Amino acid sequence: MSECGAGQSPDLERLLVAQGARTRIVLSDLHASKPLSASEAQNQLLSETPPFCERFSQFLARRYGVEDDPKEVKACLRSAGKKKRLGFSSANFSQWLSSSKWEQNLDARSLFKLCLAMELSVEEGRAFAYDCLHQTWLNYRIAEDSVYLYFLEHQGLFGDEAFVRACEVIEWFKENETDATVGASGEGDYLAAGYTSLIAREISVLSCDVSSQSQAIDEIKHYLLRNRRAFSGIRQSAIQTYNTYFSEGGVGITPLTGLYKDAEGLTLPRSGYLDSSYIQEIPSRKRLLWGTANRGRWIENNGSDLDILNRRDILIEQHSVGKMLKRGVPRGNIIALLFFHYCLERRDEISCGNNRSVLFDGFYWLVNTTLVDECGMMPLHPRKPFDALFLKSVSSYPAGLDPIVYLNQMLEDFYAR
Known part of the structure; x- marks a missing residue:
């Protein structure tokens, strides 16, 4: 991965190292990826990451020095929780060790409890969050x-x-x-x-x-x-970043609303721009959607959602700036916004078949710099299905297709299964 992340800041490099050797291998493979059909890309995406409960159980077993058995791991965690007054519940254990979901998002308090239960240092906790849980530290x-x-x-x-x-x-x-x-x-x-x-x-x-x-x-x-003023400053910074790229623009930045109108002749709604209700009204607007048409059928047939699109990352109906001021901007919205912006701004380069590894590097660098420096969020994680969906869209789209269309093809293929 000689080019990937060239010029990357020391903070970003340290974060990537903390994610583990396997993560760096996956990122390198993405960097050098060849064009794939949407179905092939989706198969790779689903096969590269074991379910959350398996990763979590293996980590706990290694840390406690016991067999990787849910009962033994649960007993160790329960004992540590009782001793340290952590208040673990049966629902916690069921969610973390029994659920078949690929991804679980732990809140900050749960992550803190687990670090205390396993007596992890800050650096060990960071590695646990990134390399095992694939989530924000x-x-x-x-x-x-x-x-x-x-x-x-x-x-x-x-x-x-x-x-x-x-x-x-x-x-x-x-x-x-x-x-x-x-x-x-x-x-x-x-x-x-x-x-x-x-x-x-x-x-x-x-x-x-x-x-x-x-x-x-x-x-x-x-x-x-x-530092109490600074604690609200990070939220303001994320909101400012969102507004700059979505509707207001900035120095050298064309708002997404303008880019999309030029490309499609359509005006994006002020809020809910990923709203699936527009599929029926304006079919071409589906280019900015998530293949959600068959999501309900998937959940009905399988009893659960694989969470490639996690509702905590993408809030379909809650994009308005007024609500963001109270709740903050979800990390997934920032990633999606930058993905659409990057692809629409470089449509000519993409259609000319320019070096896709260079395009991949540019996307990786733009998103990570924005997430980490401007928004105080975790960088892109190539082993997190949500993040990998965008990375694969930029690295593996076939000739003649732009990455936005390819993203939707992958999701439509997934939800149609």
């Missing part, structure tokens, strides 16, 4: 996540009380936090790319010189109050 730009990261660093100091004390600090912050919304006067300071790295370094310094629990708790409380 805790984010220093979110107050709750910062507390979890801090207490992971200080497991030795807090022992079995780490989870309880972390929850107490979070509740204290909610009660003492003043309005954290960043106003226009200081907004730029908190929207700059790279601020995530700066705030992460600050909390790392806090972890060096504490000798008692009370001192550690005082330090993290001061840190939370000192």
Whole structure:
């Protein structure tokens, strides 16, 4: 993978290394991919990733030094949860160790609990999240996540009380936090790319010189109050990124609404632009959809959804900026937005058959830089089915097809099975 990620920032390189050797091999294979039919690409996508419960069980078994048996693994996890007052439920165990879903999205608190249950360091926890769970690691730009990261660093100091004390600090912050919304006067300071790295370094310094629990708790409380404006800045930054690429444009950026109107002669709705209701009204608009026409039939026939499209990643009816201000922009929406933008902006290059590995590298670099630096999110993960769907669309589309059409062909093939 000599070209892939050329010029990539050290932070992105470290993240890729943390994802594991298998991840780098998969990414290299994508970089060098040959054109495939939608059906062949879909088969590869489904075969490369074992179900979540298998990956999770194997990791726990190795960590606890027991056989990879759900009962043994569950017993170890239950024992650790009881000792450390983590509050695991039977529903947790069923979801993580018995469900046949390929992907499960753990919330930040569940990830923190599991790291404590297995006594993982911050770096070990990062590797666990990326290489085993294929999901977002805790984010220093979110107050709750910062507390979890801090207490992971200080497991030795807090022992079995780490989870309880972390929850107490979070509740204290909610009660003492003043309005954290960043106003226009200081907004730029908190929207700059790279601020995530700066705030992460600050909390790392806090972890060096504490000798008692009370001192550690005082330090993290001061840190939370000192940076409370920055915790809302990451949400504002993601919203600003979304608006810039979707409707407003920016320096050297043509909004997606303009690109799509030029290409198709159609106007995208302000919200719900992935809404499947447009399939019947305007068939050509399906080029920006997800092959959802047969999703209901798939679930009915199979009893579950493979979650290549996870509703936590793509919220079909909740794209309006007003709702984003309250809930934040889902990572999947940012990926989709950049995919459509990248492909429409480079239609001429794609139709001329230009070097697809160069196009792949450009897409990989654009999306990762935006996700990590601007939005404080996890970079593209080639072993995560949702992310791989877009990477494969850019790397394997046949001649004469553009990647947007190819993406929909893969999804239609999947849901038609």
